[in-house]
Amino acid sequence: MMKQRKPISVAEAIERVIDHAQTLGEETVGLFESFGRILIEPIIAQHDVPHFDRSPYDGFAIRSVDTAGATGDNRIEFSVIDHIGAGIVSSKTLTKNEAVRIMTGAPLPSGADAIVMFEQTIELGDSFTIRKPFDTLENVSLQGEDVKEGEEIIEVGSLIHPGTVALLATFGYDKVRVAKQPVVGILSTGTELLDVSEQLAPGKIRNSNGPMIAAQLARMGICFKMYGLSPDNLESSLEMVKRAEKETDCLITTGGVSVGDFDFLPAIYERLGAKVLFNKVAMRPGSVTTVAVANGRYLFGLSGNPSACFTGFELFVRPALLKMMGADKIYLPHTTAVLAEDFTKANPFSRFIRAVYDGVTIRPAGFNKSNAVSSIARGNALIVLPGGSRGFTVGDKVDVLLLGVEEGTGKWLL
Numbered sequence: 001m002m003k004q005r006k007p008i009s010v011a012e013a014i015e016r017v018i019d020h021a022q023t024l025g026e027e028t029v030g031l032f033e034s035f036g037r038i039l040i041e042p043i044i045a046q047h048d049v050p051h052f053d054r055s056p057y058d059g060f061a062i063r064s065v066d067t068a069g070a071t072g073d074n075r076i077e078f079s080v081i082d083h084i085g086a087g088i089v090s091s092k093t094l095t096k097n098e099a100v101r102i103m104t105g106a107p108l109p110s111g112a113d114a115i116v117m118f119e120q121t122i123e124l125g126d127s128f129t130i131r132k133p134f135d136t137l138e139n140v141s142l143q144g145e146d147v148k149e150g151e152e153i154i155e156v157g158s159l160i161h162p163g164t165v166a167l168l169a170t171f172g173y174d175k176v177r178v179a180k181q182p183v184v185g186i187l188s189t190g191t192e193l194l195d196v197s198e199q200l201a202p203g204k205i206r207n208s209n210g211p212m213i214a215a216q217l218a219r220m221g222i223c224f225k226m227y228g229l230s231p232d233n234l235e236s237s238l239e240m241v242k243r244a245e246k247e248t249d250c251l252i253t254t255g256g257v258s259v260g261d262f263d264f265l266p267a268i269y270e271r272l273g274a275k276v277l278f279n280k281v282a283m284r285p286g287s288v289t290t291v292a293v294a295n296g297r298y299l300f301g302l303s304g305n306p307s308a309c310f311t312g313f314e315l316f317v318r319p320a321l322l323k324m325m326g327a328d329k330i331y332l333p334h335t336t337a338v339l340a341e342d343f344t345k346a347n348p349f350s351r352f353i354r355a356v357y358d359g360v361t362i363r364p365a366g367f368n369k370s371n372a373v374s375s376i377a378r379g380n381a382l383i384v385l386p387g388g389s390r391g392f393t394v395g396d397k398v399d400v401l402l403l404g405v406e407e408g409t410g411k412w413l414l
């Protein structure tokens with residue numbers, strides 16, 4: 001008799017997975033290689049930004065005191081004593097009714113405390129007039145207005161995105177200390193599987209899960225080793241899993257985790273002496289998703305059904321890998337949206353529906369069974385319907401997980 005599997009909640013399953021994540025240490029990479037990596041030291045401002053008072057406009061640097069009383073009928077005249085662009089420091093000091101012609105980004109000359117834009121002047125040779133008084137520091141970009149020296153701007157565990165790169169560059173980091181990334185193995189099991197380039201044959205299908213997972217990893221900037229296809233044979237699959245497990249930091253298999261006569265992953269975990277964290281989750285698709293740990297390394301047993309495989313990766317593999325990389329915001333970002341189509345099916349388990357989200361409304365992305373591949377291709381988000389519910393109709397507010405967002409959130413919100 002087959003042993004009944006006991007389903008656990010998605011939240012419980014995620015917690016069990018995350019509890020086993022071990023970081024892999026650190027390394028130093030060049031700034032240009034740092035995009036997508038996780039910071040293992042905070043970014044603390046080494047100096048004020050900007051580190052000098054500067055002009056935010058093309059115009060003239062003046063002393064505000066000289067502008068008192070200026071009106072349309074009483075224009076005040078200034079004579080230009082120097083001319084500087086960004087990167088040049090004027091050697092002049094302004095005295096009464098003097099100005100320096102100054103371009104955006106250039107440091108304020110000594111004595112100056114305001115900037116007049118070209119558009120606010122009438123120019124006459126080496127002089128110009130203005131028609132309004134200026135306040136002290138008017139139109140000045142002040143030292144430290146963006147960042148103050150010593151301020152912690154980015155926390156440990158943050159993802160390096162293009163803005164982070166700009167900040168690192170600002171402070172002169174040509175190298176960055178980041179968390180090491182896992183090398184992830186991908187093995188697709190199933191006697192029915194053909195390589196992508198092979199011709200279809202009766203009963204056979206092309207392996208879509210392997211390439212899909214490679215792309216899911218690539219989207220996270222993670223390197224993978226492809227172990228190809230393994231027919232449903234206990235001994236040969238076991239050998240392949242043993243080899244892949246030794247050569248990688250974690251192994252993702254697809255297929256063979258359910259209760260079929262040729263589903264060998266449960267037996268493989270047993271032969272490896274792996275600790276199975278769970279083998280049934282109260283969700284659809286992906287209820288048979290199994291996660292085990294052997295020699296401190298994850299063995300993710302994703303379902304063979306493409307939609308279940310995809311969902312298992314996003315819900316369990318992604319946060320675990322991010323935690324291994326030392327990241328803080330490991331979960332898919334969550335929002336709510338208005339349902340644009342009825343979904344009246346019952347949901348005995350939590351349901352994750354591949355969906356198209358336009359920023360306000362969301363609709364299922366077509367054929368949505370566990371074995372569907374088309375809806376994964378069309379979708380950019382997952383609708384989450386709670387277990388024990390039914391009868392969602394147009395206009396209902398539903399929970400949404402966003403896919404493909406660079407950085408997620410620190411809390412599982414569902």
Ligand SMILES: Nc1nc2c(c(=O)[nH]1)N[C@H]1C(S)=C(S)[C@@H](COP(=O)(O)OP(=O)(O)OC[C@H]3O[C@@H](n4cnc5c(N)ncnc54)[C@H](O)[C@@H]3O)O[C@H]1N2
Nearest residue numbers: 188190207208209210255256257258263303304305308370
């Ligand atoms: N009696 C029961 N049968 C099934 C149960 C159950 O609880 N009791 N669970 C069902 C659910 S839910 C799912 S999901 C599937 C999971 O099956 P496996 O993870 O064991 O995967 P396979 O049996 O190997 O394959 C399932 C399906 O997916 C196709 N497949 C497999 N690999 C790939 C691949 N790399 N690319 C594309 N498609 C793939 C395979 O051909 C099968 O059609 O079990 C249900 N059964």
Ligand code: MOO
Nearest residue numbers: 286287288308370
């Ligand atoms: O695990 Mo299956 O994907 O629930 O449909």
Ligand SMILES: [Mg+2]
Nearest residue numbers: 256258260263
């Ligand atoms: Mg099966």
